[in-house]
Amino acid sequence: QVQLVESGGGLVQTGGSLRLSCTASGRTFSTYAMGWFRQAPGKEREFVAAINSSGGSKYYADFVKGRFTISRDNAKNTVHLQMNSLKPEDTAVYYCNADHSSIQLRTGKYDYWGQGTQVTVSS
Numbered sequence: 001q002v003q004l005v006e007s008g009g010g011l012v013q014t015g016g017s018l019r020l021s022c023t024a025s026g027r028t029f030s031t032y033a034m035g036w037f038r039q040a041p042g043k044e045r046e047f048v049a050a051i052n053s054s055g056g057s058k059y060y061a062d063f064v065k066g067r068f069t070i071s072r073d074n075a076k077n078t079v080h081l082q083m084n085s086l087k088p089e090d091t092a093v094y095y096c097n098a099d100h101s102s103i104q105l106r107t108g109k110y111d112y113w114g115q116g117t118q119v120t121v122s123s
Helices: 103-104
Strands: 004-007 010-013 016-022 035-038 046-051 058-060 066-072 078-083 093-100 117-122
Touching: 004 093, 004 117, 016 035, 016 093, 016 117, 035 066, 035 078, 035 103, 046 078, 046 103, 058 066, 093 103
Parallel strands: 010 117
Antiparallel strands: 004 016, 016 078, 035 046, 035 093, 046 058, 066 078, 093 117
């Protein structure tokens, strides 16, 4: 069982930055691929970014490439999402996810997810 707790969301102006963090419980964090999805009001949940268990492979949705960076620290059971050049359309609840398969995770078939953290970008 893995429990995920997100933090770091908030209100920021267009062009600003936020750093989301996700802390996982358990001793097997390093065996999981980790990712971030988001869901805006009235929209379906969508993939944002993912990183494999070792941190050697990273994947991004086209709409965040060049602006967001995913990273992980297996010693601290944490994964981060650095978000720069934020736009109003980035406003959403951001969810941290975990799965043993990065392929499964990226397609939305993940085993674990957190409660989410709200990101609001004002224009």
